[in-house]
Amino acid sequence: MTAEPLSTLTPLWHTTLPDAARAVQWSASGLVTGSVDGSVARHNVDTSAGANRTVIATTTGAVTCLTASASSIVAGDTSGVITTVANGGEPTMSAPGPPVMGCVYVGDTVVAIAGERVIDATGATVVDTTPAGRLRTLTPTGITPTDVLVGGTDGLAWIDLADRRVRQHLGLCSVMACAVDPTANLAAAGDLSGSLHLVHHEDAEGTELTGYPDRVNLIAWTASGTWVAAAAADEITVWKSDSASDAADEPVLLQGHEQSVTALVAHDTHDLLVSGDADGTIALWSPGIADRPICVTQTHGAVLALQWDHDHQRLAISTSTGHVMVAVLTLGALA
């Protein structure tokens, strides 16, 4: 059978939760959602919609982030508690503190950011303070298995978790989001003033790309490292990575959203982007085609989180109305 020319996202499964899910994560045991009411729930998306929700933990605050390994699910919340559910056992919780703004597995270790600290799943300090200030964003760099990039009110900091030290720092005004090039050469950071910064990991030198209509909240780098996308207000622009350091080049505006873009994710193996907005519009983009999305689907409420599964075929989507949807990607022949 010949593939259709354009890739598509087709809704496969959905459910409605009692509260908004601000985080979704795929785990070995299914889809996990983290809600504002503090519930962390596991869903079997292979069954029909409805009665397949199992609450595996209830945190003390609103869930802000989720990460998962083969055996554990970890949630951070607004009360600063990190909740770990391992192998279906009873949840364990860290002591409260500043809100957990992000958490991620780096190897087999959970790393989270809360206040000015980088912490582990027990809430113990990994790095007490960094030059990046109050931290908001966190991502592994891929340079070494223990290297992470954090961004905060005072800029970016590259942290070697093995040595528990900051190995590089770049002062910027209020970093809102960061992402790294899959080839591990560059980092991208969006700031409060509406600039995108492309920075070399090696020396923290880089380029500032200005002109976004407001703070740059969301950044994604496509799988090949060819394109970096950044969203601010209702605009998404993409830069070709190899020319983005040349400030004379113009970014390409992806045209399709009429409301604020609230979520953005890149596919892990193909140069595709998915964005969601405050109106519930989900757009699938091939970065080379800027005139319109190659596929659009609709959900209810503002899109709060997007997450590809480990096979890169199913996309989990959660919204402010508590709607959770899984859509299946069918790759097109051309884009």
Added chain:
Amino acid sequence: MTLSTPPIDPWAAVPVTIIVGHAPVMPVIERMIAAHTGTGIGIGNDNGTDNDNVAILDTTPGPTHSGPGWLSLPAVTGQRTPDCGCCQARLDIVDGLRIMVERPTPPSHIVVWVGDDHDIATVVRTVLSDPDLARLIRLDSVIATVDAPTLSTRLALNLPLADRHQAEQLAIADRVMVMESQHVTAGTRQQVIRAISTINRVGFIIDPGLDRVGWSDLCDIDGWHGAPLTTPRTAGITTHTHLADGLETITCWVNGAVNPPVFDAWINDIVMGNSSRILRLQGALRINGQAERTCLRGVRSFVSSHSESEHAAHRRSRHSVLAIVGNDLDAPEIRSGFMSTLAG
């Protein structure tokens, strides 16, 4: 200056009250909740099923309160430009309000409780200007609380009534709540209220110990939308009021229409030249040929506009009025500049 367009239907957004104080704030919040629910203290449940609730975003330092509908976040201030105070944003308030409103059933009212040493202009600027918040919430009012015994003691000792942060909070508040006035004499209470009225020219002073305070006194004020409350007693003139330490409220009020291009250029210069000093800007401008006045509101370098047609008829008039609260403003220049924008 940033000119932005508010949501098409501002009334669909959740109203937000900012409350700040050097006196106990909890009694005021409890009054708001009680007045709102009509059932006493109770914020409603937290699972989104109760649509008649008041939610609290607590950004005060120290021990946090808790309970359904209560979210405590430490203050986080972000900068757009290094060492520039005029375009800072409170990231914790953006995060917190989004968490509270982006739910299946948002609360019907939100109180943002900020610490008494926080910069109120940055808080207001964040609530008014953040693009994500613009579609979710609308600023209903700023309420400041003061402690009557403390203020009366300061007056008796000839000490300044307020420090800079507190004076700014009082100057731009839509309501000033005089707390604990039962502990001072009636004469002293009047002294305190008179002293506050020299700082606040844009709101009402309320003594909940003596005045009956209902829901309409604290909520649905819509104080930052439409014409400013302040007007001089005599029509056709402009006035300015000197407050302590360079803090002042300038009111320009004329029975006439402005020339739009001239006014736009002038207000742009005023805002850009005073962006670090403007704490509150609000106006309603008559424009020849237009049935409705154009309303302005802003703080620091942010200004937005809307048509007065959004307001009930009884709130409208045919005058042009502009009030600016700020530090070290050049009142004569603003006064003459405003007059120069009048049409014909």
